[in-house]
Amino acid sequence: MTDILMPALSPTMEEGTLAKWNVKIGDVVKSGDVIAEIETDKATMEVEAVDEGIVDAILVPAGTAGVKVNTAIARLRGEDEAAAPAAAPAKAEAPASPAVPAPAAAKPVAAPAPVAAKADGASRVFASPLARRIADEKQVSLSGITGSGPHGRIVKADVENAKSAPAPAAAAPAAAAPPKPAATAASGQIPMIEQMGIPAGSYDLVPLDAMKKVIARRMTGSFRDVPHFPLTIDLEIDRLLDARGRINAALEKQGVKVSVNDIVIKAVALALKAVPDANASYTPEGIAMHHHADVAVAVAIDGGLITPIVRAAEGRTLADISKTMKDLAERARTRKLKAEEFQGGTFSVSNLGMMGIKSFNSIINEPQGCILSVGVGEKRPVVRGDQLAIATVMTVTLTCDHRVVDGAIGARWLQAFKGFIEDPVTMLA
Amino acid sequence: MALDFDLIVIGSGPGGYVAAIRAAQLGLKTAIVERELLGGVCLNWGCIPTKALLKSGEVFEQLSHLGDYGLGVEKPSFDFEKIVARSRGVAKQLNQGVAYLMKKHKIEVIEGEARLEKGSPSPKVVVALKAGGARTVQAKSVILATGARAKVIPAIGLAPDGDRIWTYREALTPKACPKSLLVVGSGAIGVEFASFYRALGSDVTVIEALDRILPVEDEEVSKAAQKAFEKRGLKFRIGAKVTKLAATKSGVKIDLESGGKSEVLTAERAIVAVGIDGNVENLGLETLGVKLDRGHVVIDSHCATGVAGLYAIGDVAGAPWLAHKASHEAIHCVEHIAGVAGPDIAAPIPGCTYAQPQIASVGLTEAFAKKAGHEVKVGRFPFRVNGKAIASGELEGFVKTVFDAKTGQLLGAHMIGGEVTEMIQGFALAMTMETTEAELMATVFPHPTMSEAMHESVLDAYGRVLHL
Ligand SMILES: Cc1cc2nc3c(=O)[nH]c(=O)nc-3n(C[C@H](O)[C@H](O)[C@H](O)COP(=O)(O)OP(=O)(O)OC[C@H]3O[C@@H](n4cnc5c(N)ncnc54)[C@H](O)[C@@H]3O)c2cc1C
Numbered sequence: 001m002t003d004i005l006m007p008a009l010s011p012t013m014e015e016g017t018l019a020k021w022n023v024k025i026g027d028v029v030k031s032g033d034v035i036a037e038i039e040t041d042k043a044t045m046e047v048e049a050v051d052e053g054i055v056d057a058i059l060v061p062a063g064t065a066g067v068k069v070n071t072a073i074a075r076l077r078g079e080d081e082a083a084a085p086a087a088a089p090a091k092a093e094a095p096a097s098p099a100v101p102a103p104a105a106a107k108p109v110a111a112p113a114p115v116a117a118k119a120d121g122a123s124r125v126f127a128s129p130l131a132r133r134i135a136d137e138k139q140v141s142l143s144g145i146t147g148s149g150p151h152g153r154i155v156k157a158d159v160e161n162a163k164s165a166p167a168p169a170a171a172a173p174a175a176a177a178p179p180k181p182a183a184t185a186a187s188g189q190i191p192m193i194e195q196m197g198i199p200a201g202s203y204d205l206v207p208l209d210a211m212k213k214v215i216a217r218r219m220t221g222s223f224r225d226v227p228h229f230p231l232t233i234d235l236e237i238d239r240l241l242d243a244r245g246r247i248n249a250a251l252e253k254q255g256v257k258v259s260v261n262d263i264v265i266k267a268v269a270l271a272l273k274a275v276p277d278a279n280a281s282y283t284p285e286g287i288a289m290h291h292h293a294d295v296a297v298a299v300a301i302d303g304g305l306i307t308p309i310v311r312a313a314e315g316r317t318l319a320d321i322s323k324t325m326k327d328l329a330e331r332a333r334t335r336k337l338k339a340e341e342f343q344g345g346t347f348s349v350s351n352l353g354m355m356g357i358k359s360f361n362s363i364i365n366e367p368q369g370c371i372l373s374v375g376v377g378e379k380r381p382v383v384r385g386d387q388l389a390i391a392t393v394m395t396v397t398l399t400c401d402h403r404v405v406d407g408a409i410g411a412r413w414l415q416a417f418k419g420f421i422e423d424p425v426t427m428l429a
Numbered sequence: 430m431a432l433d434f435d436l437i438v439i440g441s442g443p444g445g446y447v448a449a450i451r452a453a454q455l456g457l458k459t460a461i462v463e464r465e466l467l468g469g470v471c472l473n474w475g476c477i478p479t480k481a482l483l484k485s486g487e488v489f490e491q492l493s494h495l496g497d498y499g500l501g502v503e504k505p506s507f508d509f510e511k512i513v514a515r516s517r518g519v520a521k522q523l524n525q526g527v528a529y530l531m532k533k534h535k536i537e538v539i540e541g542e543a544r545l546e547k548g549s550p551s552p553k554v555v556v557a558l559k560a561g562g563a564r565t566v567q568a569k570s571v572i573l574a575t576g577a578r579a580k581v582i583p584a585i586g587l588a589p590d591g592d593r594i595w596t597y598r599e600a601l602t603p604k605a606c607p608k609s610l611l612v613v614g615s616g617a618i619g620v621e622f623a624s625f626y627r628a629l630g631s632d633v634t635v636i637e638a639l640d641r642i643l644p645v646e647d648e649e650v651s652k653a654a655q656k657a658f659e660k661r662g663l664k665f666r667i668g669a670k671v672t673k674l675a676a677t678k679s680g681v682k683i684d685l686e687s688g689g690k691s692e693v694l695t696a697e698r699a700i701v702a703v704g705i706d707g708n709v710e711n712l713g714l715e716t717l718g719v720k721l722d723r724g725h726v727v728i729d730s731h732c733a734t735g736v737a738g739l740y741a742i743g744d745v746a747g748a749p750w751l752a753h754k755a756s757h758e759a760i761h762c763v764e765h766i767a768g769v770a771g772p773d774i775a776a777p778i779p780g781c782t783y784a785q786p787q788i789a790s791v792g793l794t795e796a797f798a799k800k801a802g803h804e805v806k807v808g809r810f811p812f813r814v815n816g817k818a819i820a821s822g823e824l825e826g827f828v829k830t831v832f833d834a835k836t837g838q839l840l841g842a843h844m845i846g847g848e849v850t851e852m853i854q855g856f857a858l859a860m861t862m863e864t865t866e867a868e869l870m871a872t873v874f875p876h877p878t879m880s881e882a883m884h885e886s887v888l889d890a891y892g893r894v895l896h897l
Binding site for chain 1: 773835837862863864865868892893
């Protein structure tokens, strides 16, 4: 018998949800077969079998949440019982535990790609494994901690000291008070909200799942640590809409339907090539100037959001972007993205136009230098010369990390972007 | 008066001479004062000569098991004088090595006994020179590394009598191997001497006042050690208090009290190994206002004594009384004085006992970890199922690891068995680097080695042991 153990999909993972079984009792399993799916904070990962055998028992039913790493989740029976490994116990003394050599005991099932979702920022942070683990648990970002170990390495004591740093100021003014999820993450003390005057029994507490925690931590960190500012501009998109119609007519046979957002992605990528200073990330070691426009697109999913990436979008055709986006968005919604498909973009786009939002101001997705917030395209009065006219107008806001993108660079980028959007033909140049 | 040196070190044990070398490396003009032999207790009367004796004992003991390996000799025998002479030769060689190192680093060696007087920026050092006369020298900083000596309690006879009652000093250079021996105290030093003399056939009884031998070790290790020693014919009196030790015409006599009952034991010789007292006397420390606590100098986290320019390291500054602890403090202290960021003073300090079998540990025992509030995960792996151990015929002992269940921090490791003193540094490294169980599990241990038991012990703590 061989136990299949709950695998750790990342070094910091302690538990996960066993989402689905792809095998049932009696199935023959070969090494490499996908036998189950496991859900972590952002992704669903496939579990491959390492051993061969017949499924003898499923120990953890599908849909079980909070399954601890290394718990036995299923048992394989050998077709012909495997032989014992090397050193067999000597018969010498009466051992405290059974002296029978266990056949190939509990091997963990190898995980496919490790999830590094919790890595903070792009620049490498040197920290001891223990410091990393404690930081993770305490929801402390390592990037803000000064290391006291050799060569500035962050050690356990640094994280423990950082933990007691002052909490963000309380009670924001009524207007546009952002939700403050991270501030309330203090170790399982529910009554925090009650201390703030919300009576017990008047609310339900939904536990923070891994995704919520990551969003809370990353957004709080970004909003607090990145000196950011917005730049807003109006774009007329009648020509774009017209072009889109013609493009879609041409692509109809291929079954491709390009959205305004697909064109926005393409224009973003080309604008980043035109103004490469905006395709940059701040790191303590220097500014990382990215070679490609890897455009991350925010996709709302159940329980949060995720930002799949259209890699090297500058070189892709609209049809390609459209197909890629459709596939990514679909797999994002079913939480089937691989880690590398949503980590490591160089610029983000968030579009709330379809919800009728006119303009908004997104929070920077670290370590990216900018994020573009795209509003609704709607008919608005515009002034041409001294005449009032009607045009389809879309408002976009570029939020910039001032450490890499200052006002002039941001403005130049918006100019370039406006050029591509308002006159789509120029994208062919 | 112009300062003679940047740094003066008093005492040349593994604390003092390492401090002097590091200071010289950092460009400090350095002197070292020694009243006796370069290398201190460690090289001359401690770590090294005992290991030389123990090796002789170990080889001799193996001779009686040669049959297990398909070998045989006519009639094993030993020449006790030669065993002791070898041990002295080894000490001498290392003592000369320290002299060479001092010369190489241009460290001035002042032979004589030092005493301190008030001074600024640091106390003046007055040396009563071996060659006669006195010399007063002063430096920016002074490091006190005067070490320690065997604790004695003359009131109940626990003190050397110049003949039959020994401390480690006498036990290192006896004229003959005693037929019977009483060892008072079951710490590392007591157990090592007991192991050595037992290996040569002496009838040895170890007396311990606490409820188990090697009381600083993990309880499971203490238990396993006692069993292994008893198998070799060592005898123990546990929880037994010595009320009187005295020399008699034919040997020594000990009055014991245990559990309300008294007992009298006799033997040819006795060794007093009940602890260590710091060398804090006749140094002028009281005049300077140096704080003392139970015979040791009190220091802060940079080894400073609180008196301007005066530092203390090693045995004189308190437990654990170990050579590598003295050297570690030496490096930290000198780098602090020189303004260089040094190693963490609180690094885990491994401890080893070179008996047969060996014992080695680092960090917290399981009981202590629990007392400190940790929820623990504990792993164990016995050598009797380790391939290399079986091949070598060294089946005794085990490796035990203690993890913090929440963070995966390795809190402590405890081993007993062949060559475990050579393996404990692996866990010391892991603890110093703050690895968790994940890195330890991911590390590849060579096969076949005894060290695989370390890996398995970690796996066992997380329910993944392979060969058990
Ligand atoms: C039998 C035995 C076995 C041991 N085995 C081990 C072992 O296996 N592993 C281990 O780590 N440790 C072992 N130890 C402990 C180890 O020897 C000590 O921890 C170590 O020597 C401490 O180093 P130190 O530099 O502090 O002092 P010491 O080595 O004691 O050196 C102090 C020096 O200062 C000199 N001195 C004192 N006062 C003055 C003065 N006023 N003026 C000038 N000089 C002065 C002394 O003569 C001495 O040479 C053992 C000890 C003993 C006794």
